[in-house]
Amino acid sequence: MKAAVITFPGSNCDRDLADGFAGAGFEVARVWHKDTALPAGTDVVGIPGGFSFGDYLRCGAIAARSPIAAAVVAHAGRGGYVLGICNGFQVLTEMGLLPGALMRNAGLKFVCRTVGLSVATADSAYTAGWAKGAAIAVPIAHHDGNYTADAALVARLEAEDRVAFRYLDNPNGSAGDIAGVLSENRRVLGMMPHPERCVSPEQGGTDGSVLFRSLAGAFVAA
Amino acid sequence: MKARVHVMLKDGVLDPQGEAVRHALGTLGFSGVEAVRQGKVIELDLTATDRATAEAEVRAMCERLLANTVIEKYTVEIA
Numbered sequence: 001m002k003a004a005v006i007t008f009p010g011s012n013c014d015r016d017l018a019d020g021f022a023g024a025g026f027e028v029a030r031v032w033h034k035d036t037a038l039p040a041g042t043d044v045v046g047i048p049g050g051f052s053f054g055d056y057l058r059c060g061a062i063a064a065r066s067p068i069a070a071a072v073v074a075h076a077g078r079g080g081y082v083l084g085i086c087n088g089f090q091v092l093t094e095m096g097l098l099p100g101a102l103m104r105n106a107g108l109k110f111v112c113r114t115v116g117l118s119v120a121t122a123d124s125a126y127t128a129g130w131a132k133g134a135a136i137a138v139p140i141a142h143h144d145g146n147y148t149a150d151a152a153l154v155a156r157l158e159a160e161d162r163v164a165f166r167y168l169d170n171p172n173g174s175a176g177d178i179a180g181v182l183s184e185n186r187r188v189l190g191m192m193p194h195p196e197r198c199v200s201p202e203q204g205g206t207d208g209s210v211l212f213r214s215l216a217g218a219f220v221a222a
Numbered sequence: 223m224k225a226r227v228h229v230m231l232k233d234g235v236l237d238p239q240g241e242a243v244r245h246a247l248g249t250l251g252f253s254g255v256e257a258v259r260q261g262k263v264i265e266l267d268l269t270a271t272d273r274a275t276a277e278a279e280v281r282a283m284c285e286r287l288l289a290n291t292v293i294e295k296y297t298v299e300i301a
Contacts, residue, residue, distance in 0.1 A: 104238050148235065148236075
């Protein structure tokens with residue numbers, strides 16, 4: 001059960017994400033963006049939050065074309081798990097692994113606080129530890145978290161049960177209150193909220209630990 | 223050759239920054255502004271010497287990196 005956490009110049013949640021995986025029992029490798037391959041046997045790739053490449057051009061755009069990107073896309077293509085949080089979510093949309101785009105918050109302000117989420121589906125390795133509809137509290141910290149998708153895409157995501165998390169009180173203007181989205185095969189998850197920032201009581205909450213434990217459970221069961 | 227790329231949000235995609243600029247202009251007394259859309263201009267110096275090659279290269283660059291065609295459109299000028 002191996003996780004690989006990628007670090008780009010400007011990533012700042014990579015250590016927390018590595019701790020999140022390790023706390024759930026993953027063996028964690030740290031991967032530099034200039035590497036061209038993932039460590040052998042990688043089961044899950046974690047793409048952390050931060051401001052990769054200073055958010056130049058568009059958030060996540062440069063990271064999505066960095067040397068490691070092809071290996072991540074190939075991993076996802078093989079049915080591998082990929083978890084992108086915050087800037088990591090932006091990177092996944094820029095890689096084309098998840099639909100839609102993340103734009104400037106509707107209120108134009110950087111929003112940094114703990115928000116309420118509803119678990120919109122329990123049908124994924126990431127969310128299996130919750131009941132559908134569970135209300136949880138997870139921190140957000142972003143300027144560009146406004147999930148943008150046309151009505152047809154939102155309808156498709158709903159119909160395919162691919163909305164993983166929804167904001168209870170939309171902080172950024174996201175279409176359909178969407179806070180997290182799954183890929184078609186349900187193995188790639190992108191989300192703006194930071195589960196790795198609430199995995200121990202010292203951080204002020206533990207709701208995020210459920211996500212990492214759920215994901216670990218997928219490998220124990222397999 | 224030189225190329226200039228204009229990247230703009232597609233019609234119908236809300237532009238919160240443009241809207242904030244419009245609001246600020248109103249505050250300054252410019253009351254006649256109905257809408258503001260904000261985009262970016264990217265200038266490139268290219269080694270290509272013929273126009274068609276330059277334009278094809280820059281369009282490929284737009285598709286792969288310079289624009290996010292999910293939400294943005296672009297135009298290419300070669301000079």
